[in-house]
Amino acid sequence: MSVLLNKDSHVIFQGFTGQHATFHAEEAMKIGTKVVGGVTPGKGGTQHLGLPVFDTVEEAVQATGADVSGIFAPPPFAADAIMEAIDAGIKTIVVIADGIPVQDMVRVERYRLGTNSIIIGPNTPGIITPGVGKVGIMPSHIYSPGRIGIVSRSGTLNYEAVAQMSDLGLGQSSSIGIGGDPVNGTDFATVLKAFEDDPETDAVLMIGEIGGPQEVDAARWAKKNMRKPLIGYVAGLSAPPGRRMGHAGAIISSEADTATAKIDMMEALGMFVVRNPADIGATVLRAIKS
């Protein structure tokens, strides 16, 4: 999708020379992502994967014109890395780390106010635009170019949905993980808007889970503003209340947080809803045919 990651995007990785960033930068380059360098404090001036390494994001942006950053810093250092990227004017910031303290994200979101930066994540598999590139940790071989936009909180459930869609011959325009944390940079509604404006997307699949008001807020936004078909699934029908189901944000704190309440609300707001996770692909197909 053109807004977040397109063929003109210049990508850097923060924590570039680390094991994970190295592996996923190589994977990204294999599928054609325009990676232009990376940042590792203390290693500025060296080369890694045949690309320049910088000490600061500011230097990297000045030298390469980078506008997208994949942050692979570990959770205790991630907030600082995100704010450094915001300060340097990076437009799309993808944060992979799972386990950033939530009050760190509260401060990061405050710092971001008034800037043009978009934070994808944290605790996300990232963004992939099949045929163009990716910034993230998803297995790119399961995705194929197509006209369905996907936005999800979970990573593996995103893969599950893609597999079901592939079985029916449906590809993706872009797939965006907004992450499983309670405070994240980008909510569903923001991504829905980007897909609604994207000429390469015909319909959007939104994969949510228990906890928080985001899915219903997005459904409300879509009812007013969206013309493309919107399909929704919410994981955690059988989750007990008060327990954090793996993701820090997946917790039922009130009745509105349950999967059933969210799905019912989404249906009432006119969305195509999926009640059984096995029916995700079939429901997407039904929605685009309608």
Next chain:
Amino acid sequence: MNIHEYQTKDLLKHYGVPVPPGRVVHTDAQAATVAEEIGGSRWVVKAQIHSGGRGKAGGVRIGNSIDEVRVIANEIIGSLLVTHQTGAEGRLVRRVLVEQASNIMREYYVGLIIDRATRRITLVASAEGGVEIEVVAKQTPERIIREVIDPAVGLLDFQCRKVAYKVGLKGALLPQAVKVMKGLYRCMRDNDAIMAEINPLAIVDNDQLLALDAKMTFDDNALYRRPTITELRDFDEEDPKEVEATGHGLNYIALDGDVGCIVNGAGLAMATMDAITLQGGKPANFLDVGGGATPEKVANAFRIVLQDPAVKIILINIFAGINRCDWIATGIIQAMRDQNIKMPIIVRLAGTNVEEGRAILNASNFPFIIASNLTDAAAKAVTEVNNIAQKATPPKKEHS
């Protein structure tokens, strides 16, 4: 992470929030001694377990003499308290908090949450103290007052005054209310809490505000930088299987069904539970092996799932991204061999190195039930469980 009421009150005291005089004790004799030391003519004895609803369950009682305090403490300590949050099996009470009983004139609610919509810490208050805030939010939402806090400047005095006036804390109570709210906020911020509440915050004799009960939950992801909070963790209050799982880097939550689940990713783990439920089965647990699962990690997952005696079969659902199906398969075989597993195992593998993973499973002599997709896996799991249930019902003896 949750902590006990007495620990929360100790913390809050350091931040200038007034709490009743009292101490935690482990025996009835200590309870009597503490009651004498703190003085007064009435005392409250409070069971210390990580659960709401202790009062209704008989875990909070008033003693009108030192002897009564001793008797009540004797009855509560060592008993199993059953609340709406503990399940039918209840929770063993190991200690009680003995406090001076207060003469309560009015009760309020004051709390702080991290509001997901505004992405900020939000002060929440209500004149309906002593009632769970969720109940107030549902029945009389207009009685809940909210004030969003800007993290750049923190909770400001005027915001506290606004909230205090709206809930009716005026006159001599106003400066006290401001102090309580700011203390609660600083306590939450400085210790990386994700929730803090005083319920009830009470007006007692002589127009004094006092935090009669308090609860805080801390961010597991920030414990690395909060050593004093980490020390407050009480493993007796947690499921030993869940504690062991965390030690192995696994995310496990016990449920009450019979289909053991081993899945990668929190979302897919929930969806797998949902698929089982929709097929008419009942998941025994939530388990996320996470990314980059080694064979050892998979084997540990089996060990934890099998500690639950209710588990009749295991369903493995892996969609490998950064995981590798061959490693997962190796771990499954390791577990089957080392743990001598005889129950049916349903395996669904997809994603990275799926062919290699399937080949490893096929090359072994274990009778795995291979599923091709999520629906297939859930359907096969439920069929197997039903078969076991039928076999368990002894067939009628035929007359010879």
